[in-house]
Amino acid sequence: MSYSHRFLVPGFLLPLMTVGAFLLVAPGVGFAQRSNIGRPASEEDIRNLGVIISPGGKGLPQGKGTAKEGGELYAKQCVACHGKTGEGGVADQLVMGKPGAPRKGMYSDLDRHPIGFWAYSTTVFDYINRAMPANRGGTLKPDEVYAVVAYLLYMEGIIKETDVMDQDTLGKVQMPNRPNFLPERVVWPPNPKKPSWY
Amino acid sequence: MNSNQSGRRGFLKGAALAGLAVGAQKASAQTGLTNTAAPGAPPNTHEHGQLAPNAKPAGRGVTKSITHTTYYTPLADSVGIITPASLHFMQSHSRLPQIDPATYSFTVHGLVDRPLSFTMDDLKRLPSVSKIRFLECLGNSSPRRHVNDGKPNSTPVTVQYTHGVMSCNEWGGVPLSALFKEAGLKKEASWVVAEGNDGSKYNYCIPLTKALDDCMVAYLQNGEPLRQEQGFPARLFVPGFGANHSVKWLRRLYITDEPYMTWDQSVHHAAARADMAYKSRWFNFVWPPKSVITRPSAGLKLNTPGYYEITGLAWSGWGKVKKVDVSVDGGKTWKEARLQDPVLPMAHTRFNFDWTWTGEETTIMSRCTDDQGEVQPSLAELNKHWGRAEKDHLEPKSNTHYWNAIQPWKVAKDGSISDVLFA
Numbered sequence: 001m002s003y004s005h006r007f008l009v010p011g012f013l014l015p016l017m018t019v020g021a022f023l024l025v026a027p028g029v030g031f032a033q034r035s036n037i038g039r040p041a042s043e044e045d046i047r048n049l050g051v052i053i054s055p056g057g058k059g060l061p062q063g064k065g066t067a068k069e070g071g072e073l074y075a076k077q078c079v080a081c082h083g084k085t086g087e088g089g090v091a092d093q094l095v096m097g098k099p100g101a102p103r104k105g106m107y108s109d110l111d112r113h114p115i116g117f118w119a120y121s122t123t124v125f126d127y128i129n130r131a132m133p134a135n136r137g138g139t140l141k142p143d144e145v146y147a148v149v150a151y152l153l154y155m156e157g158i159i160k161e162t163d164v165m166d167q168d169t170l171g172k173v174q175m176p177n178r179p180n181f182l183p184e185r186v187v188w189p190p191n192p193k194k195p196s197w198y
Numbered sequence: 199m200n201s202n203q204s205g206r207r208g209f210l211k212g213a214a215l216a217g218l219a220v221g222a223q224k225a226s227a228q229t230g231l232t233n234t235a236a237p238g239a240p241p242n243t244h245e246h247g248q249l250a251p252n253a254k255p256a257g258r259g260v261t262k263s264i265t266h267t268t269y270y271t272p273l274a275d276s277v278g279i280i281t282p283a284s285l286h287f288m289q290s291h292s293r294l295p296q297i298d299p300a301t302y303s304f305t306v307h308g309l310v311d312r313p314l315s316f317t318m319d320d321l322k323r324l325p326s327v328s329k330i331r332f333l334e335c336l337g338n339s340s341p342r343r344h345v346n347d348g349k350p351n352s353t354p355v356t357v358q359y360t361h362g363v364m365s366c367n368e369w370g371g372v373p374l375s376a377l378f379k380e381a382g383l384k385k386e387a388s389w390v391v392a393e394g395n396d397g398s399k400y401n402y403c404i405p406l407t408k409a410l411d412d413c414m415v416a417y418l419q420n421g422e423p424l425r426q427e428q429g430f431p432a433r434l435f436v437p438g439f440g441a442n443h444s445v446k447w448l449r450r451l452y453i454t455d456e457p458y459m460t461w462d463q464s465v466h467h468a469a470a471r472a473d474m475a476y477k478s479r480w481f482n483f484v485w486p487p488k489s490v491i492t493r494p495s496a497g498l499k500l501n502t503p504g505y506y507e508i509t510g511l512a513w514s515g516w517g518k519v520k521k522v523d524v525s526v527d528g529g530k531t532w533k534e535a536r537l538q539d540p541v542l543p544m545a546h547t548r549f550n551f552d553w554t555w556t557g558e559e560t561t562i563m564s565r566c567t568d569d570q571g572e573v574q575p576s577l578a579e580l581n582k583h584w585g586r587a588e589k590d591h592l593e594p595k596s597n598t599h600y601w602n603a604i605q606p607w608k609v610a611k612d613g614s615i616s617d618v619l620f621a
Contacts, residue, residue, distance in 0.1 A: 038314035106476035188405035
């Protein structure tokens, strides 16, 4: 065990070292020094961790898919838990709108699962990519995720059946419920802070 | 590390034997007995202590559904502020991973100068910190938990199930500020997305200022390695915030310049607010001041009139508990309870109150005021503030997260106690 900013020095050497020691502990030098603990993570290491998607779509992988392809995948891999067309089954309802006719109105706490509620299309990608199908999260390929996301957005009436979802288009999809989240801009610390049950 | 460990063990063993030898000599000198066998516990129990064979402490409760598995802490038996790790609550949405600490690492990357991976050995070399802090699921004590309608997964209405998804532990680990110093934060860095190693690669985010202020990567829980369910071998720990921020089985910390809209945080935990025309409130972060009487509480029975200590827990995600008031007459009058040391910021604080039950029906409750001057609201105040319908608890249509309403327990004439929050 060694810390680069701590060392033992025989007493008789101390006077000689005073100048150097002073420099080491001078503001912004001594304690702020790094210890070089931790292994540098290469670009490949980080790629292997998988993607985390920003609200605007930064981090989306290469690939593409349409609602039609997504419908086929949904029928094989999602239907068992989420129902034939996303109406819900043993697991959550994923669709409340209709193709060409997005659901209007507010969502109460009882129906905040369907994709039409979500504020960002990119969240749909990020979540399905990491977590679905349940117990087999991380097994879908990027094309498959784009396709099933396109399918759900289409079923909710948010995009057209022929729209291609990819690195460029997915992040640009405007979610109809986005204006209904508060606060509009997420800030910390909250201002004004009180009452905190706000 | 290995040679070090065996060296230390060797030393302890030697010391223990020497101690026993002295004891045995003394005994034989006093009694004249020649038996020098070591007295005490059965063999091979010295490394990790066990409960006494006849000790039968209350255990955790459990509910399971397709979305969650939840364990509930038996709060009615608690004294003091520390939750035993073996009784710590859990709520998990997916498979619990089995991680080998010898090969484990997590990565800090994104807006940093040097993306770095840290192993357990690395963590143990870095500056350490330990904090006694509460941890509370953001659904704890929410309206549904006060209802047993016989549906699958409805639970007994006792303090274990209404308030039992919270804890207070001593968490030990490395401050995020120390990790981020190694990696070097870029100027634009302002948020941290944490990702776990469970079956859903659970992710959630926290503001960087909070991360630098008082968050840590924890690897010790009450002085022991984290329990499997608590994120072994290492988890994020975010004091004062809803427990979901404290991502378990930490896989990476990704530094960004904006909040990322993870599913649990931006969808699942965005809650409709009737007072805001059913717009959804998201990114709530902090647990407001709260308290609950843990004993006497629903499900228990007072056998005779007379003296009973009222005891409970109070806490606030904003700071320290300043005072706790107790009412034993259904909220007509309030008296200050005794706060027991220690009173720590963002930690459970134990309060005690002397009470003599006359044998008449009455309702007891507690109210927390924190050092920011904020007061725990009654159900009526909370409903008014959030625009909730008074009886919106069977199928709640609006926010139930970060629920901190004052909790009333009714004592009936026969001494039986029940939850009357929605009565």
